[in-house]
Amino acid sequence: xxxxxxxxxxxxxxxxxxxxxxxxxxxxxxxxxxxxxxxxxxxxxxxxxxxxxxxxxxxxxxxxxxxxxxxxxxxxxxxxxxxxxxxxxxxxxxxxxxxxxxxxxxxxxxxxxxxxxxxxxxxxxxxxxxxxxxxxxxxxxxxxxxxxxxxxxxxxxxxxxxxxxxxxxxxxxxxxxxxxxxxxxxxxxxxxxxxxxxxxxxxxxxxxxxxxxxxxxxxxxxxxxxxxxxxxxxxxxxxxxxxxxxxxxxxxxxxxxxxxxxxxxxxxxxxxxxxxxxxxxxxxxxxxxxxxxxxxxxxxxxxxxxxxxxxxxxxxxxxxxxxxxxxxxxxxxxxxxxxxxxxxxxxxxxxxxxxxxxxxxxxxxxxxxxxxxxxxxxxxxxxxxxxxxxxxxxxxxxxxxxxxxxxxxxxxxxxxxxxxxxxxxxxxxxxxxxxxxx
Amino acid sequence: xxxxxxxxxxxxxxxxxxxxxxxxxxxxxxxxxxxxxxxxxxxxxxxxxxxxxxxxxxxxxxxxxxxxxxxxxxxxxxxxxxxxxxxxxxxxxxxxxxxxxxxxxxxxxxxxxxxxxxxxxxxxxxxxxxxxxxxxxxxxxxxxxxxxxxxxxxxxxxxxxxxxxxxxxxxxxxxxxxxxxxxxxxxxxxxxxxxxxxxxxxxxxxxxxxxxxxxxxxxxxxxxxxxxxxxxxxxxxxxxxxxxxxxxxxxxxxxxxxxxxxxxxxxxxxxxxxxx
Numbered sequence: 001x002x003x004x005x006x007x008x009x010x011x012x013x014x015x016x017x018x019x020x021x022x023x024x025x026x027x028x029x030x031x032x033x034x035x036x037x038x039x040x041x042x043x044x045x046x047x048x049x050x051x052x053x054x055x056x057x058x059x060x061x062x063x064x065x066x067x068x069x070x071x072x073x074x075x076x077x078x079x080x081x082x083x084x085x086x087x088x089x090x091x092x093x094x095x096x097x098x099x100x101x102x103x104x105x106x107x108x109x110x111x112x113x114x115x116x117x118x119x120x121x122x123x124x125x126x127x128x129x130x131x132x133x134x135x136x137x138x139x140x141x142x143x144x145x146x147x148x149x150x151x152x153x154x155x156x157x158x159x160x161x162x163x164x165x166x167x168x169x170x171x172x173x174x175x176x177x178x179x180x181x182x183x184x185x186x187x188x189x190x191x192x193x194x195x196x197x198x199x200x201x202x203x204x205x206x207x208x209x210x211x212x213x214x215x216x217x218x219x220x221x222x223x224x225x226x227x228x229x230x231x232x233x234x235x236x237x238x239x240x241x242x243x244x245x246x247x248x249x250x251x252x253x254x255x256x257x258x259x260x261x262x263x264x265x266x267x268x269x270x271x272x273x274x275x276x277x278x279x280x281x282x283x284x285x286x287x288x289x290x291x292x293x294x295x296x297x298x299x300x301x302x303x304x305x306x307x308x309x310x311x312x313x314x315x316x317x318x319x320x321x322x323x324x325x326x327x328x329x330x331x332x333x334x335x336x337x338x339x340x341x342x343x344x345x346x347x348x349x350x351x352x353x354x355x356x357x358x359x360x361x362x363x364x365x366x367x368x369x370x371x372x373x374x375x376x377x378x379x380x381x382x383x384x385x386x387x388x389x390x391x392x393x394x395x396x397x398x399x400x401x402x403x404x405x406x407x408x409x410x411x412x413x414x415x416x417x418x419x420x421x422x423x424x425x426x427x428x429x430x431x432x433x434x435x436x437x438x
Numbered sequence: 439x440x441x442x443x444x445x446x447x448x449x450x451x452x453x454x455x456x457x458x459x460x461x462x463x464x465x466x467x468x469x470x471x472x473x474x475x476x477x478x479x480x481x482x483x484x485x486x487x488x489x490x491x492x493x494x495x496x497x498x499x500x501x502x503x504x505x506x507x508x509x510x511x512x513x514x515x516x517x518x519x520x521x522x523x524x525x526x527x528x529x530x531x532x533x534x535x536x537x538x539x540x541x542x543x544x545x546x547x548x549x550x551x552x553x554x555x556x557x558x559x560x561x562x563x564x565x566x567x568x569x570x571x572x573x574x575x576x577x578x579x580x581x582x583x584x585x586x587x588x589x590x591x592x593x594x595x596x597x598x599x600x601x602x603x604x605x606x607x608x609x610x611x612x613x614x615x616x617x618x619x620x621x622x623x624x625x626x627x628x629x630x631x632x633x634x635x636x637x638x639x640x641x642x643x644x645x646x647x648x649x650x651x652x653x654x655x656x657x658x659x660x661x662x663x664x665x666x667x668x669x670x671x672x673x674x675x676x677x678x679x680x681x682x683x684x685x686x687x688x689x690x691x692x693x694x695x696x697x698x699x700x701x702x703x704x705x706x707x708x709x710x711x712x713x714x
Contacts, residue, residue, distance in 0.1 A: 029658050029659050031658070033673070034670055034671060034672060034673040034676070034678065035673060035675050035676055036676055039503065042503070058658075058659035058660075059659070060658050060659050060662070060666075060670075061670035062654075062666070062669050062670060063669050063670075063672035063673065063674070064673070064674045064675070065674070066654060066669050066672075069655070070654070070655065073562070073563070073566055073655070077563070077566055077567055077570060078570075079566065079570045079575055080570070080575075081575055081576060081658040082658060191674070245674065246674060246675055247673075247674065247675075247676070247677055250676075250677055251481040251483075251677060254478070254481070254677075255481070255482070255483055257483075264675065266675060267675075270676065270677070275476075275477075275478070276476075276477050276478045276677070277478075278478075
């Protein structure tokens with residue numbers, strides 16, 4: 001009986017381990033997100049495998065939040081499941097400091113690391129070590145309906161103020177026609193409403209923490225920022241805005257229901273795509289608004305490729321990353337899919353390219369990225385880096401809880417004052433627990 | 439004595455049952471319809487029900503981008519493997535609890551059930567570390583073990599309930615005729631409990647097929663089942679509802695078809711012993 005059981009277990013293990021026999025010398029497992037640019041990359045990998053015989057690629061595509069959990073637990077436990085990970089500007093500084101990532105300082109000269117946009121490169125560097133190579137970079141900007149703006153008798157400046165946005169929203173709103181002046185994120189989450197609100201708060205002079213890590217939600221700047229956002233959304237936003245994230249607002253904008261939408265620059269290629277968008281030829285772009293304080297309400301993010309420390313195939317992984325984030329790759333995409341589909345926001349040379357300059361949202365994307373400074377994100381000095389996030393491990397949990405308070409305030413379930421008081425209380429508690437505050 | 443039910447009452451009950459049924463089934467129907475729309479139609483407001491140009495474009499894209507059959511095969515191996523091992527452990531366990539109970543049987547049953555009360559994420563890190571050290575990460579075998587263990591309490595409980603319904607005297611008679619323990623279980627108990635075992639098996643396969651916490655957390659590329667296949671089409675930045683719906687339809691179709699054909703056994707098994 002024992003023998004039979006052992007044989008059965010052995011046989012099952014054998015079958016399990018041989019189901020995906022790899023004949024290549026090296027198989028790289030790459031964890032990535034289901035975003036358009038990543039999917040395009042998967043379709044073009046033949047170019048890489050042809051140039052690098054002996055390296056096979058296995059893709060693990062996951063939804064962003066699932067991916068984040070999955071790669072975090074793997075890198076933290078040194079599980080060794082992935083050779084290349086797609087991570088963002090939030091993770092890179094934290095993981096780099098922990099020694100979880102392989103340094104990219106030794107990329108070949110042909111890679112031309114100095115060509116990377118300084119803001120993006122800065123966000124991926126810790127103590128002089130580059131820990132990830134940017135695959136595409138994004139900021140946020142205003143996308144607006146040129147026809148509705150004209151109808152309202154207004155003209156969108158390249159760099160609008162928040163008060164202009166509010167005035168324009170009031171004039172563009174026509175609730176009987178189902179048109180809402182402004183669509184903004186309201187769904188709770190550190191990467192949802194808090195990305196938008198943290199960046200917005202920066203432009204109102206607010207900050208998450210002072211230089212001694214004291215929470216600042218009790219400051220008049222936060223009150224002004226949140227009150228402005230909630231008043232504007234209540235008066236001119238779509239119904240049920242507290243459950244709208246990127247995708248919901250994208251759907252509304254594409255159906256012609258929003259006058260303005262302030263969100264990720266990557267959305268520009270979606271809303272101008274006539275296949276999916278009913279307003280493709282009517283969209284204009286402008287920088288994210290400001291309040292005259294020297295900071296704009298735009299964020300900075302770069303989906304980047306990194307190698308977890310301890311992988312067996314470091315050299316092959318580096319070869320792959322150098323290929324996927326190279327100038328040649330951008331040219332390859334342009335050749336196969338057109339310039340509008342090239343992953344934006346990583347290289348200076350791309351923006352010097354005359355062909356790329358013809359893409360309608362190219363200039364505004366670059367200007368938006370250059371406006372954001374992750375090392376000095378706020379009007380007053382802060383002890384952290386990150387524009388729409390605070391690059392500390394505790395931020396995800398705290399910001400999601402704060403996001404729930406602000407989302408509830410938008411839904412009218414609580415007042416601005418109560419939401420801010422609760423945010424202050426819970427942030428103080430968590431920061432004390434984590435040992436930042438005495 | 440059965441109560442006489444008026445025709446009106448009957449019609450009302452039928453209407454309520456159909457309404458509830460339709461409400462439960464609606465998300466599946468909507469997913470199915472969306473999978474044949476373009477991405478623009480999928481988000482149209484007001485929503486379009488049937489009057490659109492049906493397209494199979496999403497299915498083609500999904501097929502091109504993902505290796506559906508590898509995920510499908512992983513799902514089959516994992517769900518059937520965990521069910522077979524689970525039954526092999528649970529049948530003797532349920533037999534002993536139903537026919538030779540000790541004073542601790544009740545406590546053991548409750549204790550087994552209590553393991554289901556812990557949120558799985560609570561033991562994620564220890565299990566992940568164990569799997570890493572035993573080289574079980576991203577293997578079908580590893581997932582079979584985990585899914586067997588997490589579904590074992592349900593299998594034992596279900597089988598225990600069915601076995602309790604079988605008169606112990608029948609087994610006693612067999613024993614008096616000289617049947618060994620093995621032949622008692624194999625030739626007397628199992629044939630009598632076939633409907634119960636069949637429904638337990640079906641339910642366990644469905645649970646293992648749909649399990650989306652461990653299967654996502656313990657796999658990468660090689661052993662990822664259909665749950666990971668669906669997860670790869672969800673995106674917070676980009677509207678891929680039509681493709682996601684196509685992937686979901688492809689993932690649930692096999693289990694839905696299996697459930698359809700075996701619904702008699704399932705219903706009979708689930709209501710077994712409910713009415714005395």
